[in-house]
Amino acid sequence: MSVGTIWVLAEVAEGGVASITHEMLAKARQLSDDVVAVFGGDGASIAEEVGAHGAGSVLATGDLGGALPGPSIAGAMAAAIAGGAAPKAIMVGTTYGGRDVAGRLSVKLDAPVITNIVDLADEGGLVGTEPIFGGASNVKTKFTSDKPGIFLIRPKSFEAEATGGGAAAVSALDVPDLGATGTAVVTNSFVEASEGPKLDEAAVVVSGGRGLGESDKFELIEGLAAKLGAAPGASRAIVDAGWVPYSYQVGQTGKVVKPDVYIAAGISGATQHLVGMKGSKTIIAINKDAEAPIFGVADLGIVGDVHKVLPQLLEALNARG
Amino acid sequence: MVEFHTSLAWEIGHKRRKLTAMKVAVCVKQIPDPADPGALDEATKCLKRDTKLILDESDSYGVEMALQLVDAAGGGEVVLISMAPNSEVNGLRTALAMGADQAILVSDDALAGSDALGTAKVLAAAIQRAEPDLVLAATESSDGYTGTVPEQIAELMGLPSVTFAKSIVAADGTVNVQRQTEAGYDDVTCPLPCLVSVTAGVVEPRYPSFKGIMAAKSKPVDEVTIADLGIDAGSVGWAGAGQEIVAVEEAPAREAGEIIEDEGEAYQRIVSFLDELKVI
Numbered sequence: 001m002s003v004g005t006i007w008v009l010a011e012v013a014e015g016g017v018a019s020i021t022h023e024m025l026a027k028a029r030q031l032s033d034d035v036v037a038v039f040g041g042d043g044a045s046i047a048e049e050v051g052a053h054g055a056g057s058v059l060a061t062g063d064l065g066g067a068l069p070g071p072s073i074a075g076a077m078a079a080a081i082a083g084g085a086a087p088k089a090i091m092v093g094t095t096y097g098g099r100d101v102a103g104r105l106s107v108k109l110d111a112p113v114i115t116n117i118v119d120l121a122d123e124g125g126l127v128g129t130e131p132i133f134g135g136a137s138n139v140k141t142k143f144t145s146d147k148p149g150i151f152l153i154r155p156k157s158f159e160a161e162a163t164g165g166g167a168a169a170v171s172a173l174d175v176p177d178l179g180a181t182g183t184a185v186v187t188n189s190f191v192e193a194s195e196g197p198k199l200d201e202a203a204v205v206v207s208g209g210r211g212l213g214e215s216d217k218f219e220l221i222e223g224l225a226a227k228l229g230a231a232p233g234a235s236r237a238i239v240d241a242g243w244v245p246y247s248y249q250v251g252q253t254g255k256v257v258k259p260d261v262y263i264a265a266g267i268s269g270a271t272q273h274l275v276g277m278k279g280s281k282t283i284i285a286i287n288k289d290a291e292a293p294i295f296g297v298a299d300l301g302i303v304g305d306v307h308k309v310l311p312q313l314l315e316a317l318n319a320r321g
Numbered sequence: 322m323v324e325f326h327t328s329l330a331w332e333i334g335h336k337r338r339k340l341t342a343m344k345v346a347v348c349v350k351q352i353p354d355p356a357d358p359g360a361l362d363e364a365t366k367c368l369k370r371d372t373k374l375i376l377d378e379s380d381s382y383g384v385e386m387a388l389q390l391v392d393a394a395g396g397g398e399v400v401l402i403s404m405a406p407n408s409e410v411n412g413l414r415t416a417l418a419m420g421a422d423q424a425i426l427v428s429d430d431a432l433a434g435s436d437a438l439g440t441a442k443v444l445a446a447a448i449q450r451a452e453p454d455l456v457l458a459a460t461e462s463s464d465g466y467t468g469t470v471p472e473q474i475a476e477l478m479g480l481p482s483v484t485f486a487k488s489i490v491a492a493d494g495t496v497n498v499q500r501q502t503e504a505g506y507d508d509v510t511c512p513l514p515c516l517v518s519v520t521a522g523v524v525e526p527r528y529p530s531f532k533g534i535m536a537a538k539s540k541p542v543d544e545v546t547i548a549d550l551g552i553d554a555g556s557v558g559w560a561g562a563g564q565e566i567v568a569v570e571e572a573p574a575r576e577a578g579e580i581i582e583d584e585g586e587a588y589q590r591i592v593s594f595l596d597e598l599k600v601i
Contacts, residue, residue: 013503013504014504018503068481068483068500068509068511070472070482070484071476071481071482074476094468095503096484096485096500096501096502096503099468099469099472099484100472100482100484102469102472103469103470103471103472103473103475103476104472104473104475104476106437106438106469106473106476107438107441107473107476107477108476110438111438111563112436112437112438112562112563112564113437113438113467113469114564115437115466115467115468115469116466116467123567127567131572132361135572136571136572137361137569137570137571137572138569138570138571138572139366139566139568139569140566140567140568140569140570141564141565141566141567142564142565142567143563143564143565144562144563144564144565145563147563152467152468152469179479180479180480180481180512181475181476181479181480181481181482182481183481183511183512184481184482184483184509184510184511184515185509185510185511186500186507186508186509187507187508187509187510188507188508189502189504189505189506189507189508190505190506190507190508191504191505192504192505192506204600228595228600228601236521239521239522240521240522241522242522242525246487246501246520246522247505252461252466253460253461253466253520253521260598260600261595261598261600270355271355272463278575282598283578284591284594286591290580290582295578295580296575297575297578298578298580299575299578299579300578300579300581300590300591300594301578301579301580301581302580302581302583302587302588302590302591303580303581303582303583304582304583304587305583308583308585309583309587309588309591312588313588313591313592316588316589316592317592317601320592320601
């Protein structure tokens with residue numbers, strides 16, 4: 001069964017197609033037999049990879065010449081729709097770039113965005129599922145008009161799956177004159193160095209929060225992470241406090257992680273944080289407050305002082321070699 | 322650096338700052354205290370907002386950034402823009418106490434049920450009244466977190482925008498922004514007027530002083546209705562929301578885990594647990 005054409009915003013990361021794009025293509029293919037990847041860049045550079053993940057074709061703007069891509073991609077999509085293209089749904093990843101596209105496009109189409117989607121189903125029309133209250137409840141929402149439905153999809157909601165399809169056919173997507181809205185320009189890009197596995201791909205994540213007490217104590221988290229071959233993460237509270245960079249943040253703002261094992265040390269488990277790690281296979285929590293919400297999702301909860309438990313744990317692990 | 326050059330640069334810079342006094346509009350949301358557990362209204366499936374509302378902590382960063390930019394420009398004004406039910410000003414007073422100069426509050430029964438796009442339409446129209454050089458917003462609110470409103474406002478106003486700013490410097494009619502990316506950050510240049518959304522942690526928000534709190538009581542709050550803004554009631558609120566909630570379901574709860582009180586030996590259980598999971 002097919003709901004009609006689905007557009008998937010394609011993004012790249014570190015040279016390849018981003019995992020969020022693969023994940024959305026996998027879900028789009030379940031819902032539709034006409035899946036189109038829309039790309040703000042050179043279509044030929046992604047045609048093979050998105051084709052192998054289920055896109056039948058690519059609509060690409062070509063090089064955007066340094067312009068911040070959101071307005072160009074949204075403008076090009078809206079122009080194509082005004083010119084007769086009729087996607088039933090437009091799937092956009094909840095990424096830094098994706099939200100720009102969804103917001104701009106929403107105004108151009110005068111159509112709302114359904115946000116924070118973790119599941120999309122055809123129930124006589126597409127219905128998106130959004131977790132609220134830290135995942136305690138799920139809200140299902142549908143659009144009430146016939147306009148293309150814009151869905152902002154959270155990373156790690158669907159399993160990426162290669163189909164073995166051939167390279168997708170590339171067509172040009174023209175960017176109209178954007179006036180002032182297109183004048184923001186990227187002049188330089190910086191990659192923040194990070195060691196060890198990537199936070200959103202690591203099999204084990206060790207995160208620290210306010211319970212560590214002071215910024216120096218984040219060493220305990222880094223030490224345990226290094227010992228376990230894990231990625232270090234952080235709650236929003238200590239990122240806001242400037243202890244660690246934003247790239248460490250796990251949560252609603254920040255990264256969504258689904259590791260095999262998630263260790264939360266000195267993290268109380270605010271809704272903001274739970275949303276980003278609740279999907280972990282196994283959760284271990286250490287917190288001195290027995291009432292902390294983190295224990296509600298923990299498979300193993302230690303009510304205790306991280307300053308005592310973490311050094312003991314590290315010593316025991318070191319003793320094992 | 323020769324002293325002469327330094328002082329000349331300062332003089333030129335000083336004159337320029339005077340010329341470029343900045344008017345910054347900051348979108349602020351007044352939300353239920355996140356410390357209280359939220360709930361949905363059974364009938365309307367909207368977040369209940371029947372308690373006293375407070376300033377969304379996410380917005381305190383934009384307010385602080387605005388105050389610092391106006392200060393760096395050598396003068397100007399910080400105008401708060403908010404939409405809230407029941408003429409709520411509690412959160413606005415907090416931001417005014419931090420040092421913002423005035424506020425525009427849109428409060429109208431017709432706005433109940435507005436989605437992000439409807440909200441953006443209202444805020445854009447209110448911002449237009451202030452005619453700012455720069456519009457600041459948080460990347461997302463703490464209670465609704467759709468994260469689309471800033472970009473929708475920019476598009477409605479025909480402005481360029483930079484989202485997810487981790488630092489902002491304004492000079493010579495442009496802003497230079499460090500914009501958060503998946504891998505690190507980008508330097509982005511954007512001409513004014515424009516909209517910038519700021520991440521939490523971009524600056525350290527100041528605590529309102531006692532003097533500031535007292536002064537805030539008499540700062541102007543211009544309360545307007547959607548009719549004042551020339552907005553049709555049919556394009557906002559329930560009538561304008563192009564989406565419908567079809568169900569609210571309890572998510573399957575995780576099975577209760579094993580909880581141990583640490584008496585000095587609990588780390589051993591973590592070790593054996595990690596062993597069982599074959600992590601070590």
